[in-house]
Amino acid sequence: MESQQEGYVMPPAALQKLRAARNAAQTVYIYGATGFGKTELLRHYLHKRHYTYLSCAQLPWANWPLPKQSRRHPVVLDDLHLLHDERLQRQILELCTRPDIWLLLSSRSPLPNWLLSSYVNHGFIIITEDNLRLGKAEINALLAASGLSCTDEELQFLAETSQGNAYALRHTALCMQNGRRVGTDLYLELESAFAEYLENNVLNRWDPDLLDFLLQVCVVDEFSLELAELISGNSHVLALLEKAAATGNFLSREGSVYRLRYVLLKALRRQAEKRFGPQQQKDCAYRAGLYYAMNGQILLALKMFEQSGKRERIKELLIRNARLNPGNGHYWELRHYYLSLEEAEIAESPVLMSAMSMLHSLMLNPQTSELWYNRLKKFTARQESGAKREAQVQLAYLDIALPHRGSRGMVGIMKAIPSLLLDKGLQLPEFSVTSNLPSTMNGGKDFCHWSPYDRQLAAGIGGLVERILGRGGKGLVKAALGESLYEKGEDTYKVLSLLSRAQLETENGGLPEIAFAAVGVRVRLMLLADDAEAARDILAAFATAVQEQKATQLLPNIRALQCRLALYTGNTASVASWLQEAPNEDKEFCVLERYRYLTKVRCYLARGEHLRALALLEKLRYYAEICKRPYVNMECGLLTAIVKQRLGQEDWQTELLPALQQACGFGFIRLISEEGAAIYPLLQQLAAKKQTPPQLEAAWWQRLLQETETMARRYPLYLQRQAASTQDFCAQALQILRLQADGLSVKQIAEQLEIKPNTVKYHIKENYRKLGVSDKTGALLAARGLGLI
Numbered sequence: 001m002e003s004q005q006e007g008y009v010m011p012p013a014a015l016q017k018l019r020a021a022r023n024a025a026q027t028v029y030i031y032g033a034t035g036f037g038k039t040e041l042l043r044h045y046l047h048k049r050h051y052t053y054l055s056c057a058q059l060p061w062a063n064w065p066l067p068k069q070s071r072r073h074p075v076v077l078d079d080l081h082l083l084h085d086e087r088l089q090r091q092i093l094e095l096c097t098r099p100d101i102w103l104l105l106s107s108r109s110p111l112p113n114w115l116l117s118s119y120v121n122h123g124f125i126i127i128t129e130d131n132l133r134l135g136k137a138e139i140n141a142l143l144a145a146s147g148l149s150c151t152d153e154e155l156q157f158l159a160e161t162s163q164g165n166a167y168a169l170r171h172t173a174l175c176m177q178n179g180r181r182v183g184t185d186l187y188l189e190l191e192s193a194f195a196e197y198l199e200n201n202v203l204n205r206w207d208p209d210l211l212d213f214l215l216q217v218c219v220v221d222e223f224s225l226e227l228a229e230l231i232s233g234n235s236h237v238l239a240l241l242e243k244a245a246a247t248g249n250f251l252s253r254e255g256s257v258y259r260l261r262y263v264l265l266k267a268l269r270r271q272a273e274k275r276f277g278p279q280q281q282k283d284c285a286y287r288a289g290l291y292y293a294m295n296g297q298i299l300l301a302l303k304m305f306e307q308s309g310k311r312e313r314i315k316e317l318l319i320r321n322a323r324l325n326p327g328n329g330h331y332w333e334l335r336h337y338y339l340s341l342e343e344a345e346i347a348e349s350p351v352l353m354s355a356m357s358m359l360h361s362l363m364l365n366p367q368t369s370e371l372w373y374n375r376l377k378k379f380t381a382r383q384e385s386g387a388k389r390e391a392q393v394q395l396a397y398l399d400i401a402l403p404h405r406g407s408r409g410m411v412g413i414m415k416a417i418p419s420l421l422l423d424k425g426l427q428l429p430e431f432s433v434t435s436n437l438p439s440t441m442n443g444g445k446d447f448c449h450w451s452p453y454d455r456q457l458a459a460g461i462g463g464l465v466e467r468i469l470g471r472g473g474k475g476l477v478k479a480a481l482g483e484s485l486y487e488k489g490e491d492t493y494k495v496l497s498l499l500s501r502a503q504l505e506t507e508n509g510g511l512p513e514i515a516f517a518a519v520g521v522r523v524r525l526m527l528l529a530d531d532a533e534a535a536r537d538i539l540a541a542f543a544t545a546v547q548e549q550k551a552t553q554l555l556p557n558i559r560a561l562q563c564r565l566a567l568y569t570g571n572t573a574s575v576a577s578w579l580q581e582a583p584n585e586d587k588e589f590c591v592l593e594r595y596r597y598l599t600k601v602r603c604y605l606a607r608g609e610h611l612r613a614l615a616l617l618e619k620l621r622y623y624a625e626i627c628k629r630p631y632v633n634m635e636c637g638l639l640t641a642i643v644k645q646r647l648g649q650e651d652w653q654t655e656l657l658p659a660l661q662q663a664c665g666f667g668f669i670r671l672i673s674e675e676g677a678a679i680y681p682l683l684q685q686l687a688a689k690k691q692t693p694p695q696l697e698a699a700w701w702q703r704l705l706q707e708t709e710t711m712a713r714r715y716p717l718y719l720q721r722q723a724a725s726t727q728d729f730c731a732q733a734l735q736i737l738r739l740q741a742d743g744l745s746v747k748q749i750a751e752q753l754e755i756k757p758n759t760v761k762y763h764i765k766e767n768y769r770k771l772g773v774s775d776k777t778g779a780l781l782a783a784r785g786l787g788l789i
Helices: 012-024 038-045 086-095 113-122 136-145 152-162 166-177 184-201 208-217 225-232 237-247 262-275 278-294 298-308 311-322 335-339 343-347 350-362 366-382 385-401 410-420 448-473 476-487 492-506 512-528 532-549 552-569 572-579 591-606 610-626 630-646 652-666 676-687 698-714 731-741 746-753 757-771 776-785
Strands: 028-031 052-055 073-078 101-107 125-127 251-254 257-260
Touching (some): 028 038, 038 101, 086 101, 086 113, 136 152, 152 166, 208 262, 225 237, 237 251, 278 298, 278 311, 343 350, 343 366, 350 385, 366 385, 385 410, 410 448, 448 476, 448 630, 448 652, 476 492, 492 512, 512 552, 532 552, 552 572, 552 591, 591 610, 591 630, 610 630, 630 652, 630 676, 676 698, 731 746, 731 757, 746 757, 757 776
Parallel strands (some): 028 101, 028 125, 052 073
């Protein structure tokens, strides 16, 4: 490793910039947080040269101002973040122009304002904290210098956890020399040690007002100006933050949000425990909780109120959250708080009893859910006036909304609601028809069994549903009818007309979640029409609108739908990117994430991870069974059959046939045909028997085969594993792929590349084999998905 002395390893990016600065006679400004080795870097780089070292922590300087030098002389000015003397600042600016001085400035903070004009006029070379980070190769060399070695995984772990900080890595090497192994325990120990170092050697040098301010705001992980003012009671927050930025590179900003480095946050909290009494810390947390509560950030508010010991505030917030629907509320995330309530506390509030019934239904505990429902029912019978009305509203809401009850009998329940509630001037709590999914049929509830009677129901109870749901009813009937007709493969113009009108209605005082249901089906329709680009554009435009409306609860499922589009075109990079944010079913299974889980199953199939797909499908089927979800059950049956067929298991037909029979019973085509290239080989095997499979209508079966074949032809890469990479193709093979993409024939390619047509044909054949396709269309789609063209 270059520039290594006494076990020191120089970061290559910093070394390169130092050499460039020396050759060009440019001033160097180097900055980074404590421990990144700024001083060590300069000391080792200049170790064979005579140079002057001055630290702003050791003012006044004995040999200042510097005399004229006979030759270009390196001068290191360290700890520049501590320099506040304007006279000295002006003298340093003069040094920047002296031809006999090579100035190297070192600081914990980025370039200060007083140096900006000199930077612009004379062109400093800036060495950033990122340039100072040690990568895997440098960490390996550092350990080797101490006679230590690591596996590649351990090196990766060290690079990520240390963030390339030289101090942390040297401490790690010392621990390893004493027999410790790289891992989480050592990381936590070192993190604690570094926090202690900062507390004892860095914080005590800070301006007292700044330190006092940070000791108060460190109660939160991140803050805005308003939050910081409320916590600290200080009206000069902006000036303090500017001072913090000048003190060191430990404060970052993204938009209006400020964040402190985690290790510094830990050091500040340790110091706050010692300097403030418990009550003052609780007061800071309480003020933060008030801010979060006022701004609707319930999770953070609860955390702060818990920290401050304000139990009555926690209960108030839980009641407020319980008035939201599960898609917009935080039932799942807050279950710890709900479940920690005393039964007596819950029994005092009809809203909390309703919340517990809903929460246990979401947790797939139907018996406990019904227990709380019955307790609420008994509570209602005992009450009078206001409390009774509130309880009646909650019972009516649960009758409609409880997930485990399915949607059977829903028409009768809805018809009873006007006389029970609306005619008395009462209103139902917010109800989510879609649960933020791009579907009304398979959203908050499953309405598959309504589809055979969709037109009659739309005409008969459509107005009633819209009245009961208020804002949530705007556009709902048209969106639901459009989706039902689409699933059954009915007239495209009629479907598109209903969906477009539904979206317009939602824009006139409705809810964006209903618009998403309409947009989701429009996206599927465009995909079916062989216009994936239009599908992407429609979804991207809607995502922009959602962000502008701050309906952020829709974004996770919007991104999941974008991932599904990427699966059709074989865009493996986009799929891999989405998987980074996908929910982890092995950590916990949340029924509200079902759309993303089903997207993840498809990603597993595309990546050949069949056993992981099966494991997740089993969890989804259990959910479908408990919550009476035939659509999810059919979807799981189709995907399970695909997995089993790919694994060579003989019983795949026992998974596929019941799903086909159930879909045929509802008249659904699109649920199956959209699986295109993934499901078509299985349908072909059934069709090879020259007879319609049992309990399937012949006309429905023939149409399904025809439509699925079309989808398979249009999107041949859908859920197909692509193992090829750039390294699998020679330069000429890639050239041929690109020329094919430009529309050239075999003869034209041969002429342009000055090779024989047979050579072109050979490369084309090999390209198809490596990409796992059988024709030019599939090859070009696969190549684009892999970034080859």
